[in-house]
Amino acid sequence: MSRAATVRRIDALFQAMETDFLLREQFITGPSQILMDYLAIPSVPQEQAALTDRLIYSVFANPKLLQWFQEYVHRHTDEVPTGGQFLADFCEAIISQDGQDVVATLLEGSVAETGIYGLTDDLLHYFVNLHVSQTICAERDGKGDGEAVAAQEDVGIQARGTTPFVTSITWTTYVHVQGEGDQAFSAQFVPPYATVTLNGLARYAVELKARDAFRLG
Numbered sequence: 234m235s236r237a238a239t240v241r242r243i244d245a246l247f248q249a250m251e252t253d254f255l256l257r258e259q260f261i262t263g264p265s266q267i268l269m270d271y272l273a274i275p276s277v278p279q280e281q282a283a284l285t286d287r288l289i290y291s292v293f294a295n296p297k298l299l300q301w302f303q304e305y306v307h308r309h310t311d312e313v314p315t316g317g318q319f320l321a322d323f324c325e326a327i328i329s330q331d332g333q334d335v336v337a338t339l340l341e342g343s344v345a346e347t348g349i350y351g352l353t354d355d356l357l358h359y360f361v362n363l364h365v366s367q368t369i370c371a372e373r374d375g376k377g378d379g380e381a382v383a384a385q386e387d388v389g390i391q392a393r394g395t396t397p398f399v400t401s402i403t404w405t406t407y408v409h410v411q412g413e414g415d416q417a418f419s420a421q422f423v424p425p426y427a428t429v430t431l432n433g434l435a436r437y438a439v440e441l442k443a444r445d446a447f448r449l450g
Contacts, residue, residue, distance in 0.1 A: 239355040246271050251426040261433045284342045291334035291447050293438035301326045303422050306364045313361045316354040334447040363423050
């Protein structure tokens with residue numbers, strides 16, 4: 234019940250950020266703190282929150298890791314992996330997907346003995362459930378199947394359609410603009426109300442990378 238409640242709150246946050254520009258910008262420029270505040274998680278030192286944010290940015294600035302995550306979630310929609318299994322798979326992906334910036338962030342945290350905080354199993358469950366919800370919504374729209382609508386209650390997330398507040402920039406467009414090739418989350422990975430925030434987070438992460446913000450030390 235606790236996990237279901239947390240997943241629902243995270244989804245409510247993304248729905249709120251679709252139309253609340255200020256909240257969305259606060260999340261983009263400090264995702265871990267907004268998540269802790271919104272989910273009533275005890276605060277951590279600023280250095281620890283900054284390191285967690287840096288880890289998030291280093292992943293979102295890497296199109297290959299974003300593509301890996303999309304495929305990973307798609308493969309695990311029937312059974313969400315444990316946190317330990319995900320970390321093991323993520324470590325392998327960092328090596329194979331040119332994740333030097335991610336490694337640099339982890340090394341920085343190790344040297345400073347700060348650690349990464351706030352990346353819990355609940356977030357992994359959220360993105361898996363969100364992908365399932367989007368898939369159900371797409372199948373419903375394509376087939377007109379009434380059973381798919383009822384099935385949405387099983388994942389606890391309501392997939393919604395396009396709204397005027399959603400940008401027209403898809404994940405693929407974002408990557409082409411950045412000149413990184415075809416590696417990116419597909420627009421079908423998550424519903425539009427979440428995509429608008431994730432697009433903004435990815436663009437901000439790329440800006441930080443261009444300014445050499447992930448350099449070790």
